[in-house]
Amino acid sequence: MNASEKAQGLEVATKIAAIVHLFKSQFPDAKADLKPWSNDPDTLELVDPNSIDIGFHLPGWSPRFQSRSMLVQIRFHRDPVDASERLIGVDTAAFNHQGQAWRLSTVDQWQLEGNYRPADDVGEKLKCFCRQVFELFNQNSNILPS
DSSP states (O other), X not given: OBHHHHOOXXXXXXXXXXHHHHHHHHOTTOEEESOOSOOSHHHHHHOOTTEEEEEEEEEEEETTTTEEEEEEEEEEEEOTTTXXXXXXXXXXXXXXXXXXXEEEETTTTOXXXXXXXXXXXXXXXXXXXXXXXXXXXXXXXOOSOO
Protein backbone atom coordinates (compact mmCIF):
# COMPACT_ATOMS: atom_id res chain seq x y z
CA MET A 1 0.00 0.00 0.00
CA ASN A 2 1.26 3.49 -0.77
CA ALA A 3 3.19 4.92 2.16
CA SER A 4 1.17 8.13 1.85
CA GLU A 5 -2.01 6.15 2.58
CA LYS A 6 -0.43 4.21 5.48
CA ALA A 7 0.80 7.40 7.19
CA GLN A 8 -2.20 7.71 9.47
CA GLY A 9 -1.07 8.66 12.92
CA LEU A 10 2.14 10.09 14.27
CA GLU A 11 3.90 6.78 14.96
CA VAL A 12 3.48 5.34 11.46
CA ALA A 13 4.25 8.67 9.78
CA THR A 14 7.41 8.96 11.87
CA LYS A 15 8.51 5.44 10.89
CA ILE A 16 7.89 6.17 7.20
CA ALA A 17 9.98 9.34 7.50
CA ALA A 18 12.70 7.27 9.20
CA ILE A 19 12.63 4.72 6.35
CA VAL A 20 13.11 7.50 3.80
CA HIS A 21 15.95 8.94 5.89
CA LEU A 22 17.64 5.54 6.19
CA PHE A 23 17.45 4.99 2.43
CA LYS A 24 18.71 8.48 1.62
CA SER A 25 21.58 8.06 4.09
CA GLN A 26 22.78 5.15 1.93
CA PHE A 27 21.78 6.72 -1.42
CA PRO A 28 21.67 10.54 -1.08
CA ASP A 29 20.72 11.20 -4.73
CA ALA A 30 17.48 9.19 -4.53
CA LYS A 31 14.14 11.02 -4.39
CA ALA A 32 11.36 9.38 -2.39
CA ASP A 33 7.90 8.76 -3.84
CA LEU A 34 5.38 8.00 -1.10
CA LYS A 35 2.71 7.15 -3.66
CA PRO A 36 4.33 4.74 -6.15
CA TRP A 37 1.06 2.95 -7.02
CA SER A 38 -1.56 4.41 -9.34
CA ASN A 39 -5.18 4.43 -8.24
CA ASP A 40 -6.46 2.51 -11.25
CA PRO A 41 -8.42 -0.73 -10.61
CA ASP A 42 -5.81 -3.03 -12.21
CA THR A 43 -3.00 -1.65 -10.06
CA LEU A 44 -5.04 -1.60 -6.87
CA GLU A 45 -5.72 -5.32 -7.32
CA LEU A 46 -1.96 -5.98 -6.89
CA VAL A 47 -1.44 -3.77 -3.83
CA ASP A 48 -0.72 -5.54 -0.54
CA PRO A 49 -2.68 -3.81 2.27
CA ASN A 50 -0.16 -5.23 4.78
CA SER A 51 2.84 -3.39 3.37
CA ILE A 52 4.34 0.07 3.25
CA ASP A 53 5.47 0.82 -0.32
CA ILE A 54 7.89 3.60 -1.21
CA GLY A 55 9.42 4.36 -4.59
CA PHE A 56 12.90 5.84 -4.92
CA HIS A 57 14.00 7.51 -8.13
CA LEU A 58 17.55 8.28 -9.19
CA PRO A 59 18.36 11.43 -11.21
CA GLY A 60 18.86 9.26 -14.31
CA TRP A 61 19.80 5.73 -15.28
CA SER A 62 22.71 4.60 -13.12
CA PRO A 63 25.23 1.98 -14.26
CA ARG A 64 26.09 1.26 -10.61
CA PHE A 65 22.41 0.57 -9.84
CA GLN A 66 21.58 -0.83 -13.29
CA SER A 67 18.30 1.01 -12.89
CA ARG A 68 16.57 4.34 -12.57
CA SER A 69 13.87 3.54 -10.00
CA MET A 70 13.42 1.20 -7.06
CA LEU A 71 10.33 0.04 -5.23
CA VAL A 72 10.78 -0.80 -1.54
CA GLN A 73 8.00 -2.85 0.04
CA ILE A 74 8.09 -3.31 3.80
CA ARG A 75 5.90 -6.34 4.44
CA PHE A 76 3.97 -7.15 7.59
CA HIS A 77 1.92 -10.03 8.92
CA ARG A 78 -1.15 -9.30 11.02
CA ASP A 79 -1.73 -11.78 13.84
CA PRO A 80 -5.47 -12.58 13.82
CA VAL A 81 -5.47 -13.44 17.53
CA ASP A 82 -4.12 -10.23 19.05
CA ALA A 83 -4.36 -7.99 15.93
CA SER A 84 -0.69 -7.07 16.19
CA GLU A 85 1.51 -6.69 13.15
CA ARG A 86 5.12 -7.71 12.80
CA LEU A 87 7.67 -7.10 10.10
CA ILE A 88 8.26 -10.20 7.98
CA GLY A 89 10.51 -8.81 5.28
CA VAL A 90 11.70 -6.09 2.95
CA ASP A 91 11.44 -6.53 -0.82
CA THR A 92 13.28 -4.19 -3.15
CA ALA A 93 12.88 -4.25 -6.91
CA ALA A 94 14.79 -2.06 -9.36
CA PHE A 95 13.53 -1.07 -12.78
CA ASN A 96 15.16 0.02 -16.03
CA HIS A 97 13.78 0.64 -19.53
CA GLN A 98 13.24 -3.12 -19.99
CA GLY A 99 11.24 -3.63 -16.81
CA GLN A 100 12.47 -5.24 -13.60
CA ALA A 101 16.27 -5.28 -13.60
CA TRP A 102 16.87 -7.01 -10.24
CA ARG A 103 15.35 -7.68 -6.87
CA LEU A 104 16.47 -8.22 -3.29
CA SER A 105 14.23 -9.97 -0.76
CA THR A 106 14.97 -10.47 2.92
CA VAL A 107 12.30 -13.17 3.11
CA ASP A 108 14.64 -15.86 1.78
CA GLN A 109 18.42 -15.73 1.30
CA TRP A 110 19.00 -11.96 1.03
CA GLN A 111 20.37 -12.55 -2.48
CA LEU A 112 20.26 -10.13 -5.38
CA GLU A 113 18.52 -11.76 -8.33
CA GLY A 114 17.98 -10.55 -11.86
CA ASN A 115 19.53 -10.03 -15.26
CA TYR A 116 21.02 -6.61 -14.47
CA ARG A 117 22.50 -6.63 -10.97
CA PRO A 118 23.87 -3.53 -9.27
CA ALA A 119 27.50 -3.01 -8.25
CA ASP A 120 28.58 -4.98 -5.17
CA ASP A 121 28.78 -1.87 -2.97
CA VAL A 122 25.21 -0.92 -3.92
CA GLY A 123 24.04 -4.41 -2.94
CA GLU A 124 25.82 -4.16 0.41
CA LYS A 125 24.29 -0.74 1.09
CA LEU A 126 20.83 -2.13 0.29
CA LYS A 127 21.36 -4.98 2.74
CA CYS A 128 22.50 -2.48 5.38
CA PHE A 129 19.34 -0.44 4.74
CA CYS A 130 17.21 -3.58 5.16
CA ARG A 131 18.90 -4.43 8.48
CA GLN A 132 18.22 -0.88 9.68
CA VAL A 133 14.53 -1.20 8.73
CA PHE A 134 14.32 -4.41 10.81
CA GLU A 135 15.91 -2.59 13.74
CA LEU A 136 13.47 0.30 13.37
CA PHE A 137 10.40 -1.94 13.45
CA ASN A 138 11.68 -4.44 16.02
CA GLN A 139 11.75 -1.66 18.63
CA ASN A 140 7.98 -2.02 18.90
CA SER A 141 5.95 -5.19 18.35
CA ASN A 142 2.58 -3.56 17.51
CA ILE A 143 3.69 -1.61 14.47
CA LEU A 144 0.63 -0.46 12.58
CA PRO A 145 -2.82 0.51 13.80
CA SER A 146 -5.82 -1.59 12.78
